[in-house]
Amino acid sequence: MNNCKAVEIGENIFWVGAVDWSMRNFHGYETSRGSSYNAYLILDEKIALIDTAKINFADELIARISSVVEPSKIDVIVSSHVEPDHSGALKKIAALAPNAQIITTNPNGLKGLTNRYGDLNYKPVKAGDEISLGKRTLKFVPTPMLHWPDSMVTYCPEEKILFSNDAFGEHLATSLRFDDENDLDTILFEAKKYYANILMPFGKQAQTALKALGGLEIKLIATGHGVIWRTHIDKILACYKKWSAGEVSERAVVVFDSMWHSTEILAQTITEAFAKRKIPAVFYDIKATPLSDIVTDIFTSKYLAVGSPTINNQMMPTIAAFLCYLKGLRPVNHKAFAFGSYGWGGQSIALVEDELKAAGCEIILDKIRVANLPTVEQLDEITEKILALNL
Numbered sequence: 001m002n003n004c005k006a007v008e009i010g011e012n013i014f015w016v017g018a019v020d021w022s023m024r025n026f027h028g029y030e031t032s033r034g035s036s037y038n039a040y041l042i043l044d045e046k047i048a049l050i051d052t053a054k055i056n057f058a059d060e061l062i063a064r065i066s067s068v069v070e071p072s073k074i075d076v077i078v079s080s081h082v083e084p085d086h087s088g089a090l091k092k093i094a095a096l097a098p099n100a101q102i103i104t105t106n107p108n109g110l111k112g113l114t115n116r117y118g119d120l121n122y123k124p125v126k127a128g129d130e131i132s133l134g135k136r137t138l139k140f141v142p143t144p145m146l147h148w149p150d151s152m153v154t155y156c157p158e159e160k161i162l163f164s165n166d167a168f169g170e171h172l173a174t175s176l177r178f179d180d181e182n183d184l185d186t187i188l189f190e191a192k193k194y195y196a197n198i199l200m201p202f203g204k205q206a207q208t209a210l211k212a213l214g215g216l217e218i219k220l221i222a223t224g225h226g227v228i229w230r231t232h233i234d235k236i237l238a239c240y241k242k243w244s245a246g247e248v249s250e251r252a253v254v255v256f257d258s259m260w261h262s263t264e265i266l267a268q269t270i271t272e273a274f275a276k277r278k279i280p281a282v283f284y285d286i287k288a289t290p291l292s293d294i295v296t297d298i299f300t301s302k303y304l305a306v307g308s309p310t311i312n313n314q315m316m317p318t319i320a321a322f323l324c325y326l327k328g329l330r331p332v333n334h335k336a337f338a339f340g341s342y343g344w345g346g347q348s349i350a351l352v353e354d355e356l357k358a359a360g361c362e363i364i365l366d367k368i369r370v371a372n373l374p375t376v377e378q379l380d381e382i383t384e385k386i387l388a389l390n391l
């Protein structure tokens, strides 16, 4: 056992989660600043725990709960989301608090939890259901596909706290729990990266959830990851409004891999051509930057150019993995084109273009294909084509 302590975030309301300082990969999402699994304890006539933590942090969670109350006294466990970063310790907590009801959505939360943890003391809820803890009420708002079918947020009207689980969170390990205690630019960048890598495919569902939450007075957004919003609630809500609408800015992202620098030279020329149009452009050698950072930049940039040389009649595997990842995130409102060099065949460029189309991008320039090393004349011609685009 350790000596982890709960952090009081309101009168008799505690953060009892865990900080994962070392995590650098969250199912493929590169998390350079770690993360946290936030769980909250409300002491009232009834005692409620909102969410748990990853299984390997169960002891920390139990220690933090135990620092304010005996875990057996918990009456209600709200499971906002079945994904194991929030539900992993559920069975251990349920064993310590055998009389606690486990609140989950019906039917998706119930099915998911039963499948993972067996038959526990579940109480399935639907939109509008609420429970009284005594002085406080918990109201349940399912947010399906934000980002799993079972997802749900919980609102406490007396405290004006929204327990938002994955929504509005970010993968950030920090010793300070509130937004205004941390660097705002860093939090907003990590929140954008989180949205881009986890929630991008679900913009419509995010807008539906924002509408459902629109009438609520919110004093705290107690997220499932990263900081608790109390000072910059308007900023994160405005960001979610913009991100869920798929707003993009006049900015270009150039992503490539290269074998012998020919495709790299094309990428450099394309980046500089956008700059000549006064469109800021960012140049990503895919070997140097994690996919999760590249898609964060693409997410709000209108233009995308993707390049690959041809290897064994295919595109480079790095670019194939990137395009597979991008396609799954279902980006919207992007204008794109493919480029690359080749020794003979040159099949990669058409394959890249096909994948860009499949990812939902509008193709605005015919494939740029250059055999071997590009000449100065060919590079000038590429620049002229980009300058001539009717954007």
Ligand code: FEO
Residues within 6 Å of the ligand: 081, 083, 085, 086, 147, 166, 224, 225
């Ligand atoms: Fe933070 Fe979808 O789990």
